[in-house]
Amino acid sequence: NADLRVAAANLQRTHAVLEEVEEKKRPEVEASVAPVYGRLAGESIGIPEQLPRSGLYDGDIRVSYQLDMFGRIRRAIEAVEADVDAAQAAADLAHVTVAADTTRAYADACAAGYQLKVAQQSVDLQQKFANLTAERVQRGRGIAIDNSRAQAQLDGLRANLPPLVARQRTALYRLAVLTGEVPSGFPQEVAQCTTPPRVVSAVPVGDGAALLRRRPDVRQAERQLAGATARIGVATAELYPNITLGASFGGVGFMNDFGNANTWKFSLGPLIQWNLPSTSSAHSHIAQANAATAGALAHFDAVVLNALRETESALTVYARELDRNGALRAARDQSALAARQTAKLYQFGRTDFLAALDADRTLASAESVLAASDAQLAADQAQLFLALGGGWENARPKGGEG
Structure with a gap:
């Protein structure tokens, strides 16, 4: 998935930035060698004669160590460590989002397949009813308008099929892209799925503190706030001197004298840099x-409030859709019973055509609405997973139950 690769790269x-900053708390070692061939100007060293050509060299090794007396390096490391944690939280958020989107795409494909299956069953039942009506009309037990009404309802049910096919294909294309494939590379077995996935066990929501710890976006905002706070210390350290301990050892002279005692040199001492009295830039920083x-604090507060709102909204929508789904299932069962009873009465001439037609229409509508509710439940579960921040799919009851 491209989003996951972007998060991993970040x-x-x-x-890498953290490794660069941590290098500042370690001693720095530098070495330089500059061998040359030429002639020095005698006047430069107070000699009136012309000096002969000769090989010269200048080389030394320098060691420096910056004293972190005012916390500049320590606070910089804290800031970058917070950036690393924020990037990790962003990667976790990308994983959760991709998982939720993939689940939603899979659920949409299966739900569309299920609705397509239900719609096709309604078409098949209406086809049988239309055939029965045509036979009754041919036998003189019905009128031509009955046949037209039955055929009109059949055509209306058939018109529901193409949008469902389009929805299924769109979900399959989305699923393929989310898994890093071209749109036509979706799994063929998913195209045959006609059962929307559902979570049958209880969802372990936990308390508010557990929710906030689990949400990657909250962790990301909290670490961004920590990084911004640490950078105050980095800026404050600019008010104080920057002290570096240094030492160097080397040699300089003619090539012919290389190694002689009078060619060696060394130095040892601190380097103090302090921008005084001009500290306006430090105060500006x-x-x-x-x-x-x-x-960053305002952003953190907004993320926390949004996380609580999303969770409460997702739980409410899911719970109410469960109630609605139960009521729709009961209505579908009653409509199916009424349709069967009316069909028998119509077959034996105990009721009229319009009653049978209305019973079939009611059943088809109930089946369609129930299938849509099942699809919505699957989408609501994916949204709930995203609102809870993921992670609860691996929850296990204590005591080895389940």
Whole structure:
């Protein structure tokens, strides 16, 4: 999946940045060698004569270590570590989103297949009814308008099939792209699915704190806030001097004198850099960091509130759709019973054609609405998975039950 690859690349980038920042707390070692051939100007060293051509060299090894007395490096590492955690949370969010979208696409394909199956069954039943009506008309037990009405209802039911086929194919194309395939590369077995997936066990929602810990977007916003807070410390450290301990050892001289005692050199001492009295840039950086932290805090609050809203909404919609689905299933069962009873009465001439036609129409409508509700339940479960932040699909009851 392309979204997962993007998230993985962003995570690798933040890890690389962290390695770069952590290098600052380790000693730095540099080595340089500059061998040359030429002639020095005698006047440059106070000699009036012309100096002969000779080989020269200049080489040294330098070691430096920055003292983190005011927390500049430590706070920078904290900020980048928070960035790494935020990138990991973003990767987790991408995984949860892709999983939910894939589940939704699979559920839509199966639900469309189920609705198509139900619609085809309604067409088949209406076809039988239309054939029976035609036979009754031929035997003189009905009139031509009965035949027209039965055929009109049959054509109306057939008109429901093409949109369902289009919906099924669209869901299959979406599923293929989510799994990293071209649209035509969807799994053929999914195209034959006619049973929408459903979660039959209880959903372990947990309390609000567990929800907030589980939601990747909340963790991402919290780590972004931590990173912004750490960068205040980085900016504050600019008000204080930057102290570096350094040492170097090497040699310089003529090639002919290489290794002689008078060619060696060394140095040892601190390097102190301090922008005084001009600290306006440091104060500006502190103000920028404070403003960024205030924005990150506001974003964190908004993400938390949105997570709670999405969860409450998803639970409410799912619970009410379960109630509706139960009522629709009961209505479908009663409509099926009424249709069977009316069909028998019509077959033996105990009721009129319109009563039989209305009973079949009611049953077809009830079957269609129930199939749509089953499809909506599958979509609501995918949305609930996304709202809960994922992770609960591997939950196991305590005590080894289940």
